[in-house]
Amino acid sequence: MADNELDELDPLLFRRVLGYFPTGVTVVTARTSDGVPIGLTIGSFTSVSLEPPLVGFLPMVHSDRWPAIKASGSFCVNVLGADQGELCWRFARTTVEEPFDGVEWQPSRATGSPILHGAIAWIDCSLEEVVEAGDHYFVTGRVLELEHVAPESEPNPLLFFRGKLGEFSQHE
Numbered sequence: 001m002a003d004n005e006l007d008e009l010d011p012l013l014f015r016r017v018l019g020y021f022p023t024g025v026t027v028v029t030a031r032t033s034d035g036v037p038i039g040l041t042i043g044s045f046t047s048v049s050l051e052p053p054l055v056g057f058l059p060m061v062h063s064d065r066w067p068a069i070k071a072s073g074s075f076c077v078n079v080l081g082a083d084q085g086e087l088c089w090r091f092a093r094t095t096v097e098e099p100f101d102g103v104e105w106q107p108s109r110a111t112g113s114p115i116l117h118g119a120i121a122w123i124d125c126s127l128e129e130v131v132e133a134g135d136h137y138f139v140t141g142r143v144l145e146l147e148h149v150a151p152e153s154e155p156n157p158l159l160f161f162r163g164k165l166g167e168f169s170q171h172e
């Protein structure tokens with residue numbers, strides 16, 4: 001395909017087609033040097049490497065909250081449960097002044113980043129590398145500690161598909 005054809009790629013089509021790929025929903029959290037909690041809803045979370053243990057996600061270059069997370073040098077990825085849709089939208093909005101108001105959390109042992117009450121799993125990381133990737137950064141973190149809720153609690157993840165939230169249903 002010639003360069004000019006690529007330039008003409010319809011951004012709405014790009015977004016619509018990529019929306020057919022479902023993701024889980026996470027809130028990436030950190031603490032500022034003053035101890036103030038920060039959180040950002042992220043769907044682009046992925047496992048990267050087992051040896052060494054790395055995970056990754058892609059914040060927008062223009063994200064207001066990413067620089068604060070970067071400055072902290074660490075982050076915790078909270079995997080949201082199906083009943084946590086409200087948290088998904090709350091941490092996606094830039095206009096909420098106190099997004100942690102009324103949110104129960106505890107600091108992680110390794111980095112002090114918020115572990116959100118009700119998350120079905122969390123992965124606490126030190127910031128490893130930040131690589132430019134178009135209008136996003138590809139951020140990798142080295143996993144320091146991680147945990148999931150008891151399988152007996154039958155955890156159900158929050159899922160995002162074609163702009164809407166839903167949940168997982170297992171085939172019989």
Ligand SMILES: Cc1cc2nc3c(=O)[nH]c(=O)nc-3n(C[C@H](O)[C@H](O)[C@H](O)COP(=O)(O)O)c2cc1C
Nearest residue numbers: 041042043044058059060063064065066092094160
């Ligand atoms: C389900 C869902 C997934 C999202 N995934 C990402 C993502 O992977 N990367 C990203 O930069 N923003 C993502 N966002 C948008 C961010 O949560 C946020 O709104 C945006 O980055 C602006 O935040 P700012 O206040 O840091 O500028 C997602 C939003 C939703 C609702």
